């Protein structure tokens with residue numbers, strides 16, 4: 001077995017339109033952010049597997065002998081990610097003390113790591129490793145923190161196991177994998193997401209793997225190469241929530257009221273398609289106020305639909321109200337129920353609006369009585385085309401910080 005140290009990084013994402021509907025086969029438009037997760041994997045000789053997750057205050061070590069007991073009679077296939085191995089998940093849940101209802105942050109993160117590690121190495125010799133993952137993304141806030149985490153795990157463990165090559169040449173600082181390897185990484189990251197989310201669509205891990213702006217429909221990923229530069233403000237309400245719970249809540253509602261909810265999902269699908277059309281027009285004709293008017297109306301309509309689906313929150317309503325009072329339009333992004341919202345900024349009034357935004361946001365934070373004090377800056381984050389990278393191991397590592405938004 002060719003076991004190597006590795007250092008990788010994957011971006012988070014924002015969903016413009018289509019969250020939740022995408023789980024039910026509708027179109028979503030999503031884009032990567034300049035906020036990333038980083039993973040460093042070191043091969044050791046301690047006879048242990050250790051994982052350090054500073055964002056969620058988790059540090060755990062297991063003896064290889066303990067882990068070996070979990071995989072006797074195991075015939076995992078490393079070069080293809082199949083459906084989740086229910087038996088292995090059951091054993092792992094018992095091992096980490098996470099029974100079905102347990103959604104604790106640490107258990108979910110540990111479970112997805114052990115699942116990918118044992119699936120990839122379980123049919124051979126288990127390597128002794130230390131894995132550290134840190135992230136600029138707020139955990140559980142709608143910006144794809146779970147997907148960036150899963151993409152990093154999948155890329156690093158596949159690479160360490162020798163199933164895919166390390167793409168870095170001696171002179172590179174960063175490198176990407178080829179399309180075939182990215183597809184394999186994405187499919188293993190999806191397994192991690194299945195453990196954390198229950199029923200993911202796959203859009204978040206696709207953005208974490210390929211970056212840029214994507215149209216996602218039923219597992220089909222279409223990169224949108226011609227998109228205008230959009231300035232969008234991200235606001236974190238800091239209301240905690242779980243994607244798994246929210247996805248299950250929407251599913252229950254659809255099952256309870258199929259004839260009422262199906263048109264809502266169809267309408268979200270039409271919103272994503274209309275938004276895509278307007279974005280494409282904005283790249284080939286002069287951008288007008290009317291383009292922005294349409295984008296803003298789509299944001300408003302979708303936010304109403306998301307409230308109908310039951311994934312709104314008073315803090316998100318407040319974001320929409322406060323920004324609308326300044327003539328700006330917002331919606332939740334990701335699973336909702338709290339977490340982050342996006343607000344579209346018009347380019348022509350950029351400077352003034354950014355200032356207005358800062359004061360609006362301070363107002364929001366004050367009213368919500370959150371920890372954001374006047375000393376904190378409101379950060380404007382960018383959508384970016386950045387994708388999954390393999391990084392040069394000795395490159396100066398970003399200091400681990402919690403993003404203030």
Ligand SMILES: Nc1ncnc2c1ncn2[C@@H]1O[C@H](COP(=O)(O)OP(=O)(O)OP(=O)(O)O)[C@@H](O)[C@H]1O
Nearest residue numbers: 105108109135140141142143144145146243334335
């Ligand atoms: N930096 C991290 N270190 C370890 N685990 C993480 C990290 N970031 C996310 N996770 C795992 O992902 C879970 C949060 O995933 P969840 O899908 O609920 O939120 P999200 O991915 O931030 O939002 P969304 O899915 O709406 O984009 C955490 O409970 C934890 O298990």
Ligand SMILES: C[C@@](O)(CCO)CC(=O)[O-]
Nearest residue numbers: 019020200201202334335
């Ligand atoms: C809510 C959801 O649509 C997006 C979460 O970022 C879930 C998913 O697509 O897996």
Ligand SMILES: [Mg+2]
Nearest residue numbers: 144146147243
């Ligand atoms: Mg997630």
